Amino acid sequence: AQSVAQPEDQVNVAEGNPLTVKCTYSVSGNPYLFWYVQYPNRGLQFLLKYITGDNLVKGSYGFEAEFNKSQTSFHLKKPSALVSDSALYFCAVRPLGTGGFKTIFGAGTRLFVKA
Amino acid sequence: EAGVVQSPRYKIIEKKQPVAFWCNPISGHNTLYWYLQNLGQGPELLIRYENEEAVDDSQLPKDRFSAERLKGVDSTLKIQPAELGDSAVYLCASSFTSSETQYFGPGTRLLVL
Numbered sequence: 247a248q249s250v251a252q253p254e255d256q257v258n259v260a261e262g263n264p265l266t267v268k269c270t271y272s273v274s275g276n277p278y279l280f281w282y283v284q285y286p287n288r289g290l291q292f293l294l295k296y297i298t299g300d301n302l303v304k305g306s307y308g309f310e311a312e313f314n315k316s317q318t319s320f321h322l323k324k325p326s327a328l329v330s331d332s333a334l335y336f337c338a339v340r341p342l343g344t345g346g347f348k349t350i351f352g353a354g355t356r357l358f359v360k361a
Numbered sequence: 362e363a364g365v366v367q368s369p370r371y372k373i374i375e376k377k378q379p380v381a382f383w384c385n386p387i388s389g390h391n392t393l394y395w396y397l398q399n400l401g402q403g404p405e406l407l408i409r410y411e412n413e414e415a416v417d418d419s420q421l422p423k424d425r426f427s428a429e430r431l432k433g434v435d436s437t438l439k440i441q442p443a444e445l446g447d448s449a450v451y452l453c454a455s456s457f458t459s460s461e462t463q464y465f466g467p468g469t470r471l472l473v474l
Contacts, residue, residue: 250403280462289365289452289465290404336403348417349463351403 248273250339252352259327260360267322267355269337278340279320280349281311283333290336296320307331327359363387365466367453373472379441382469386434386455393430394463395438396452404452410436411459443473 250271259265271277278297282290294305301313311322320337337352366385374380386393391412396404407426409417412433421428425444430436440447450470454463 278460282465287467287470289367289467290454292462292464295462338403348406348409351405353401353403 248339248341248350250337250350250352252335252337252355254355255353256356256358258358258360261329262326265324265327265331265357265359267335267337267357268319269321269352270317270319271337271339271350272318273339273341273350275342276315277342279311279313280338280340281305281309281320281322282336282338282351284336284354285333293322293335327357329359329361332357332359365453365455365464367451367466367469369469370467371470371472373474374443375474376445377442379439380443380471381440382438382451382453382471384436384438384453384466386436386453387464390455390457390464391433392456392459392461392463393436394454394456395428395436396454396465398450398452398468400449407438409459440471443471445473447471448473 280295281293284290293309294303296303296313304310309324313320334354334356336354338349340349368383393410395407398404408421408428410430413430428438450468452468454465456463
């Protein structure tokens, strides 16, 4: 079965420190990969996506993500965390091929950035 | 450019009552999605429209849920009758095509008592 795993329910980091939010996936073929952020009482906001090309993708608000095909991972990173980055982060995968337009979301990782 | 608009933002109803949610996608976006998001979980697709055609409704509980997208723009999602387990956030998203990035509305938070 195709799936997305975000192994950490919560990530805590001090402001100014680098952050990583992990995502691994299990799908057939080469999928599209996405990260979204959700603030309280808001919908999901698109951060970045990987389709093909350079394994390091840069997105909004200083976030970037690294695609690792051998480890089937797509970890979200930021060199220096801000308190305002505190939110819920979702990794999403869109498998390609038959029925390939269905996006599968992870369960989410809550990021707390402490001042 | 206006984003995806949803209404109402919040709805409280008693079980067995009907409820409807409305979504206006980003102008020019042909693909529209309805998702269900339970507390502490990621969104799960209910239905996807390409223009006015529902092309993926395999996860929509058709005994009580229905959706329509007349004229290929606005969409309505209905539940009749609502059950306690339907309490969740209902998210609408749109994209230019099925292969493009999805943009989400703020969601409708439903509480069934």
